[in-house]
Amino acid sequence: MAADYRSPRASCWAVVLFCFQLAQAFYIPGWSIKSYRDGEVIPLFVNKVYSDNTQLQYAYSELPFVCQPSHRKHAGTGLISGSNIALNLGEVLRGDRIMVSDYELEMGKDQEARYLCSREVDRAGLRRAIEVVKDGYVAEWIVDNLPGATSFVTVDKSRKYYASGFKMGYEETSLSTGQPRYFLNNHVTLVIRWHKAPGKDGQQGKKVIVGFEVYAKSIEAENRDASGLPPDMRNTRNGLELTMARNVTNTTLSRDESSDMIESLDNGAEDATITIPYTYSVYFREEEKIEWGSRWDLYFVNQEESSKIHWFAIVNSAVISGLLTAVVAVIFARTIRGDLKNYKDAGMEELRLGKRSKGARSPRRSGEKGGLLDQVDGEATAGADDVSDDDLPAEDITGWKLVHADVFRTPPYGHLLAPVVGSGMQLVFMALGLLLLSCLGVLNPSFRGGFISVGVALFVLAGAFSGYFSARIYRTFGGAQWQHNAVVTATLFPGLLFATVFLLNLFVWAQASSTAIPLGTLFGLGALWLFIQLPLVYAGSWYGFLKAGAYSHPIKAAAIPRQIPPQPWYARPVQAALLAGLVPFAVVFIELLFVFQSLWSDKSGYYYVFGFLAIVSTILLVSVMEVTIIGVYIQLCNENYNWHIQSFLLGGSSSLWIFAYCIYYYTRVLHISGFGSGLLFFAYCGLACAVFGLGTGTVGFLTAYGFVRRIYGGVKVD
Numbered sequence: 001m002a003a004d005y006r007s008p009r010a011s012c013w014a015v016v017l018f019c020f021q022l023a024q025a026f027y028i029p030g031w032s033i034k035s036y037r038d039g040e041v042i043p044l045f046v047n048k049v050y051s052d053n054t055q056l057q058y059a060y061s062e063l064p065f066v067c068q069p070s071h072r073k074h075a076g077t078g079l080i081s082g083s084n085i086a087l088n089l090g091e092v093l094r095g096d097r098i099m100v101s102d103y104e105l106e107m108g109k110d111q112e113a114r115y116l117c118s119r120e121v122d123r124a125g126l127r128r129a130i131e132v133v134k135d136g137y138v139a140e141w142i143v144d145n146l147p148g149a150t151s152f153v154t155v156d157k158s159r160k161y162y163a164s165g166f167k168m169g170y171e172e173t174s175l176s177t178g179q180p181r182y183f184l185n186n187h188v189t190l191v192i193r194w195h196k197a198p199g200k201d202g203q204q205g206k207k208v209i210v211g212f213e214v215y216a217k218s219i220e221a222e223n224r225d226a227s228g229l230p231p232d233m234r235n236t237r238n239g240l241e242l243t244m245a246r247n248v249t250n251t252t253l254s255r256d257e258s259s260d261m262i263e264s265l266d267n268g269a270e271d272a273t274i275t276i277p278y279t280y281s282v283y284f285r286e287e288e289k290i291e292w293g294s295r296w297d298l299y300f301v302n303q304e305e306s307s308k309i310h311w312f313a314i315v316n317s318a319v320i321s322g323l324l325t326a327v328v329a330v331i332f333a334r335t336i337r338g339d340l341k342n343y344k345d346a347g348m349e350e351l352r353l354g355k356r357s358k359g360a361r362s363p364r365r366s367g368e369k370g371g372l373l374d375q376v377d378g379e380a381t382a383g384a385d386d387v388s389d390d391d392l393p394a395e396d397i398t399g400w401k402l403v404h405a406d407v408f409r410t411p412p413y414g415h416l417l418a419p420v421v422g423s424g425m426q427l428v429f430m431a432l433g434l435l436l437l438s439c440l441g442v443l444n445p446s447f448r449g450g451f452i453s454v455g456v457a458l459f460v461l462a463g464a465f466s467g468y469f470s471a472r473i474y475r476t477f478g479g480a481q482w483q484h485n486a487v488v489t490a491t492l493f494p495g496l497l498f499a500t501v502f503l504l505n506l507f508v509w510a511q512a513s514s515t516a517i518p519l520g521t522l523f524g525l526g527a528l529w530l531f532i533q534l535p536l537v538y539a540g541s542w543y544g545f546l547k548a549g550a551y552s553h554p555i556k557a558a559a560i561p562r563q564i565p566p567q568p569w570y571a572r573p574v575q576a577a578l579l580a581g582l583v584p585f586a587v588v589f590i591e592l593l594f595v596f597q598s599l600w601s602d603k604s605g606y607y608y609v610f611g612f613l614a615i616v617s618t619i620l621l622v623s624v625m626e627v628t629i630i631g632v633y634i635q636l637c638n639e640n641y642n643w644h645i646q647s648f649l650l651g652g653s654s655s656l657w658i659f660a661y662c663i664y665y666y667t668r669v670l671h672i673s674g675f676g677s678g679l680l681f682f683a684y685c686g687l688a689c690a691v692f693g694l695g696t697g698t699v700g701f702l703t704a705y706g707f708v709r710r711i712y713g714g715v716k717v718d
Contacts, residue, residue: 116279144212422471625651655696
């Protein structure tokens with residue numbers, strides 16, 4: 001259930017976000033119930049238009065063919081000045097451009113017909129209107145923080161549900177010419193559903209809004225009275241066609257014949273204009289079954305109906321994870337312990353027979369007390385340390401035991417792996433925090449833009465964790481310039497993100513799309529990085545490098561590295577990573593369908609089954625850890641001790657399969673057209689997959705690090 005409330009924990013976040021201008025002034029959506037008296041003015045906000053066929057969004061108030069806000073002071077908008085309102089960071093980044101409209105709504109007062117304005121549109125504005133209608137754009141309006149919705153019923157007609165937004169127009173094909181005709185919806189019927197306010201407000205006769213429905217239709221510009229209204233709102237035969245020809249009404253002609261006449265009356269003048277009148281109706285209806293706390297439920301009926309599919313996804317993920325768990329259990333309980341037992345028995349047998357080589361050095365000699373290799377010598381005498389590799393049977397000293405002196409060797413490109421792991425830890429902290437707050441109901445759809453705003457705050461605050469892990473790993477790999485490593489860690493992912501977004505903005509700005517991030521917001525994000533995140537990363541690096549120090553290893557690396565034998569095809573880096581990535585992808589595949597539908601198909605962004613997502617995410621992390629353990633164990637058994645970077649690739653390779661699925665989803669499911677929209681789609685998907693890969697790759701590396709330290713030394717990971 002998507003309850004429209006905010007838990008007390010959200011107040012802390014509200015204070016933080018307010019300091020960075022991330023919350024609306026003096027009002028946090030969903031924090032308090034807004035009740036209205038009869039006759040009290042209800043402000044209507046216009047936001048943006050978006051389409052399933054393109055990734056470009058536009059501010060509704062900036063369209064050249066709609067009624068522009070008058071910028072006058074509006075009653076009921078509190079401290080809002082004119083038409084402009086403060087947006088939080090998340091709203092700006094998601095393309096919201098909310099303005100106060102001139103639609104006049106009074107609680108409980110029905111209005112059958114009201115005239116708003118008439119907009120004179122030139123040829124350029126007309127072409128823009130045709131593009132908006134042709135691309136299937138949907139408008140988003142807001143009343144009492146509820147998006148205007150189109151109402152539908154389920155297939156069995158048992159339940160009603162909402163689809164956010166309403167169509168800007170529609171397209172028809174002329175029966176006589178076969179050419180498309182475009183009609184603009186210039187009249188809206190607004191249905192405000194209300195419920196008695198809870199508590200004392202209800203006793204005083206106040207009401208709360210629990211539903212906002214918008215029904216749009218097209219009405220011709222002719223046959224209107226002096227006030228700009230048609231004579232009968234219920235009997236409107238012709239729509240407003242987007243054409244420069246004079247709208248001719250001839251009751252003796254068919255609609256297509258009238259269209260042919262209209263087309264013939266266009267004089268072709270460059271300065272020709274068309275006048276578009278806008279009207280609206282308002283109706284207030286009581287809704288007894290829906291209360292204010294559950295008013296968002298109608299937006300999620302489809303997600304609730306698909307709960308069986310979600311449970312199937314969970315069962316599928318649990319089965320895959322269970323199989324992996326069994327394999328890991330076999331590795332720990334039988335293979336490794338069996339190897340150690342054979343290794344120990346062989347060593348004791350050789351000692352009993354007196355086959356010793358005084359000058360030789362056993363590989364066990366380099367192990368510290370407490371390790372699994374050291375346990376082999378636990379019952380032997382001091383002379384057992386002189387047992388050499390040659391004194392033991394060849395079948396007992398193969399595989400992962402042979403590389404014990406090289407397994408903790410400093411990996412190539414370790415100075416790059418450390419900041420990558422640090423950035424991954426920062427993203428993991430952010431993702432877990434967002435998921436937890438969403439499951440607790442702190443982040444809900446009523447907190448518009450809250451998911452992105454809180455995500456940015458968590459990412460910035462997680463800079464301390466990023467610097468800490470990066471510095472410790474960097475020192476473990478023998479690094480000495482921790483200040484340089486701190487700067488690289490703080491710049492790596494934010495730099496990649498900022499550069500990508502900036503390049504995309506160069507294109508989106510040219511399209512005058514609200515998807516473009518304003519220049520001031522970019523400077524604000526840069527300030528967050530420079531004055532908050534960078535110092536936090538530096539502080540975490542200082543503590544991790546100088547105070548916590550390097551991770552201890554149970555075995556010292558030998559002076560001369562072993563030669564790595566040729567690897568089988570399944571153990572080579574690329575093949576092993578691709579095979580390992582299939583398993584986590586199979587775990588999240590079904591849930592990805594719902595996430596993609598919410599983000600790319602519906603464009604509403606109202607994905608809210610976070611309980612299912614939390615379960616699948618938990619199974620995903622377990623699967624990534626187990627797949628990495630299996631992959632690293634196979635690699636060590638093939639006497640390849642370069643497991644550091646490979647473990648990161650094993651954990652993060654599922655992002656490659658997710659990106660491949662993005663390509664499939666784009667070509668087979670979506671109806672996006674145009675180079676710009678395709679560029680935005682793949683850029684955003686690429687960034688999302690990079691985030692996913694960094695996070696899961698970091699989980700894989702840390703898991704492999706703990707696994708290797710455990711089997712070679714039994715030392716608990718700090």
